[in-house]
Amino acid sequence: FGSAIPSTSDGLVRVCGPAASQLFMRGDPNDDGSANITDAIFILQYLFQGGEETTCLEAADCDDDGVVNLTDPVVLLNHWFRGGEGLAAPGLECGADPEDSLKSLGCCLHQSCVSE
Numbered sequence: 001f002g003s004a005i006p007s008t009s010d011g012l013v014r015v016c017g018p019a020a021s022q023l024f025m026r027g028d029p030n031d032d033g034s035a036n037i038t039d040a041i042f043i044l045q046y047l048f049q050g051g052e053e054t055t056c057l058e059a060a061d062c063d064d065d066g067v068v069n070l071t072d073p074v075v076l077l078n079h080w081f082r083g084g085e086g087l088a089a090p091g092l093e094c095g096a097d098p099e100d101s102l103k104s105l106g107c108c109l110h111q112s113c114v115s116e
Contacts, residue, residue: 023094024110026087027076029060033112035092037080040073057105058097064088066105 027035030042031054043060045051047070054060060068062075078084089098094113 022096022108023113024056024059024090024097024108025094025113026059026064026089026091027062027079028110028112029054029056031055031059031110031112035076035087037077040076043068043073043076056108056110058108059110061105062087064097068105 025033025035027039029039029046030052032038039060042051042054043062046053046060047068057068058064060072062072062079065071075084075087079087086092090096094110
């Protein structure tokens with residue numbers, strides 16, 4: 001597996017490197033297989049109320065700027081309710097991040113995309 005290094009957080013094992021699934025759906029940080037209003041709430045709870053950590057920070061980084069912050073739920077809500085720009089690639093389908101910013105946000109294990 002090359003340089004795969006397992007790490008633990010909240011009882012989850014995350015594997016970085018070539019063995020890890022780096023497919024994810026942007027805007028689906030709660031990993032339920034769809035991006036919707038609950039995902040914006042999930043991000044807000046994570047940021048401001050110590051909510052559950054996502055297994056894929058890239059999914060929460062809706063604008064793909066390399067950080068998860070208040071802009072991300074705003075982008076998601078703007079997309080759904082105001083017809084704003086689409087989410088950054090891979091968008092609302094499982095795919096890899098073309099900007100390769102997965103490395104800047106750490107490992108990405110998005111169970112909804114593993115069987116893809």
